[in-house]
Amino acid sequence: MYKQLLAKLIIAIVCFYGFGDYSYAGDELNCVLCHKFRGLSRIDKDGKFRLFYINQELFDSGPHRRNKCKDCHTDINKIPHDPAKKVDCTQECHMVEPSSTEKFSHKSVAKVLSKSVHSPVDKNGKEKKFKEDYPGCKDCHDQPFYRPFSIYKGQLKAGVSKRGISRCKSCHTRGDFAEDFYEHVTTRLRKSRFPMETIEACAKCHQDKAFQERHDLDDVVTTYKQTFHGKMIALGSERTPDCLDCHVVEGENTHLIEAQDVPTSAVYKTNVQATCRTEECHSKASAKLAGFQTHVTYDREKYPLQFYMLVGFKALMAFVLYFFLLLIFLELLRRLFPGFSFFKEKNNNSGDN
C-alpha cells in the first residue's frame, strides 16, 4: 500500500514537472507520458507490428485535438492499462455538438455508409460475400488533418491568417475556440484531403488484384490514373476530379457511394451526364459528354474501339521506328567496311541513282 502510494506520487511529480511541456489539454490521464516515446510498440499475438507512439504535433493539427483520449478509448480506466479495444467511432463522445445540446457521435455517418455500396450487408439485411473486405471508418480515414485557408485582401492562402482570425478573436477570446472553429470551418469549405490522398485511400482495396477478383471488379484506380483527370492530379492539380467527385451525387453525403447499377447512383447510366455537368466541372457541355468512357481497360471485348486504336498506333510506331532505326544501324555498320562489295562495279556508276 505504501509502495503503491509512493509510485503514484513519483508518477504524479514526474508528470507535473518532468513532462509538463508535453502534456496537453485533452490528456487528463497523462497518456502521453508513455505514448510520446517513438519506440513504444510491440508485436501482438497475431504477429502484427503495432506502434503506439502518438505524435502530438500531428494530433494537434487535426479535428480531434479537443477530444480527450478517453472520449474514444472508453475502456481505459487505469494506468498502466490492459490492451485497449478497437475504437468505435459511432459511440457518443463527450463533446457537445454546438448546433444542438446532444453529445456528438459519428452514428449518422455510419447510417449513410450502411446504405452505400461499401456496406457489408445488402439492402435486404443479408450479409454480402467476403464481408471482411468492406471498409470501416478507419480503412479510409486515418488521423485527419485540418487544411485551413484564408482569404485576406482577396488573396487565397493556405493556413490560418492572423489578420483574418483577429476578427473572430475580438469576441471569442476564451481559449483556442476561435482557432478551432476557424480551422473546422475553413477546412470543410474545400476538400479536406488532397485528391491524391483520396485516390490512394480507394486504391488500398480497389487496386488490389485479389480484391478485384473476389468482387469481379476492373482495376478502376489504374484506369483512372490513365485519364487526364488522374494525370493532372498526379502532377499536383486540385482542380480535376478525384474518385469522390464523380461517384457521389452532387450535394449528397460523401459516404453515400452507390454501385453503378443503382438508379440513384452518380454513375448510373442516366445520371452520368448530370454528374459531369455540375457547375464546377463541364457546365457548358451537352449530355453527350457522358458517352466518354472513364475506366478504359483496353480489353478487346469491353472496349473494342480503344483496343484496336491502341494496337494500330503501337504497330505504326513500331514499324516506322524499327524501319528507320534499322536503317541507321545498317548505315553505321556500312562505315566499318566502306570499300567492300559483293559485286564488282565499274568505277563510275550504275545508272544515275
Next chain:
Amino acid sequence: MSKYDPIVYQDGKRLFYRFSAHQRVQHVILFSSVIILALTGFPLRHAEEPWAKPLYHFMGGPELAPLIHHAAGSVLLALFVYHTIYWMALFYKNHIGKLKRENRVTPVNIIKEFFSQEMVPNKKDLMDIIHLWKYLLYFSKRPPRHEKMSWREKFDYFAPYWGIPILGPAGVALWWRDEFSHFMPGIVLNAAYIMHTDEALLAVLFLFFVHWYNVHYAPEKFPAATVWLTGYLTEDEMIHEHYAQYVRVMIEQGLEDQIKPQHFGGEEYEW
C-alpha cells in the same frame, strides 16, 4: 525566280543555296512550337514518372502549362495552314503559271507538274531506296546520288502532313471538349485521347531519334548541322548528300570542269 544565287563564295569556298530565310523562319517556328508542346505535354502523358512533376512545374505547372500547350498548339496549327497556302501559292505561281503561259492547262499536265515539285515523292526516290538497300547490304560500294530532296527528307517533310492532321483536331477536341460535346458523342474524346497521345509519342521519338540522327548525330554532321540557320550547304555536304543536285547545279552554273567526284570509303566515283 529566286533572289538567292545557287552558289555563293565565302572565304574561297563554295556554298550551295538550300533554304530561303522565309523557309528557315517557318522551320524555327515549327520546331520551337513542337518542343514546347512536347515539354508541356509529355509530363502529362507520363504523369506517374518521377521526372514528370518537376518538369511540368518548370513549364508552368497545372495552371500555366496547359495554357502554354494550347498557345503552342495554336501556333503550330496556324503555321500548318500558312505553310499549306504558301506551298499551294508556289505551286500555282511556278507550275500552273508555266502551263498557262504555254497554254497547256490539262488535268494530266497538272498532275505531271504536281509530281515534278521538289518535295513530292517520285520514281527516282523509289530507285534511290532500292539503291540504298543494295549499298547497305554490301551489293554496291557507292551510296545513292540524291537530288535536292532525298526520299528521307521528303519523308521528314510529309511527316507533319500526317502527324498534324491526327494530333491537331484531336488536341482541339480535347481542349474544347465541352463545346465539341454538342455535336459529337463523348466516345470521340476517347479516340481523340489515344490519337493525341500516341501520335505525339511517335512524332517525338521519330524527331528525336531519326530526324536528329539525319541532321545532327550522323558522324559527318555531328555535333550539329547549320543549314537550318544559314540556308546554305558546303560543297562537301552537297557531294555527300545531294550529289545529283550538285552535278546539276554545277553544270547549270557553267562549272562543269570543276565538278568533284563523289567520294566515299576512300574511293572516288566520277559523275
